[in-house]
Amino acid sequence: MAELRILLVILIPAPFEMPLLSLPNELLLLIGEYIASEADLNSFLRTNHRLHDLLLDYLYQYNIKHHNSECLHWAAEHGILGTLKKAINQGANVNAGINLIHRVSEKGFFIDSKMTPLSRAAAKGHKGLVSALLDAGADVEAKRGQFPNIAPIVHAMDAEQGSLETIQILINHGADVNRNGDYAEAPLLRVVEKGKVEIADPNKRNGPQSPLDRAEAHNDQALIKLLRDYGGMTYDEMWAVQDS
DSSP: OOOHHHHHHSSSTOOOOGGGGGGHHHHHHHHHHHHHHHHHHHHTTTTOOOHHHHHHHHHHHHHHHHSSTTHHHHHHHHHHHHHHHHHHHTTOTTOOOOHHHHGGGTTTOOOOOOOHHHHHHHHHTTTHHHHHHHHTTOTTTTTTSSSTTSSSHHHHTTSSSSHHHHHHHHHHTTTTOOOTTTTTOOOHHHHTTTSSSSOSTTTOOOOOHHHHHHHTTTTTHHHHHHHHHHTTOHHHHHHHHOOO
């Protein structure tokens, strides 16, 4: 924290040295603004409750400005709703992507990931964070990412817990139940194949199938109604719409 030491010498030259916390809030804020490293700023405000309360908003603003709202991704990954809401209140971009090259390159992987916070929260099954992001204007289809074919509803299929509730929330906010996923599958078809929805035998029809095809093959009237209510179509119907 060399910058901080230099600034303190400028602000409080000898022989007028005084304890840091005896400074007025205005000077403490100025000191915080001169700290160039987010890690150093975080360490500084964790010194005591006064600095934490005084500089926490600025820490979020620094992250939003210099790290493309990375704090949202951290909150979405770890399921910390309070952090997510604070970041949103400070103006974080709820559709921000994040470049992960610097995080994984030292391990021999080179991945430029543009998952949005919504996709990340959906993949973890954090339904409370999914709702908060959608309420704040997050794109339910995540079309702004580098991989726009992978929608949050597709990521939700891989969640270890809470996926059905998360999927319902996404559908209620307009997610496309017929949209293809990263394996050219409709999202709800992946739910069926992973056993998230109980359908006995998925192989009664040869060739491509949509979730609605699977439901009709087993005469599951409740699931058929659910899918139809949300715009679900058979594979043939989807192609007919495209050809019309």
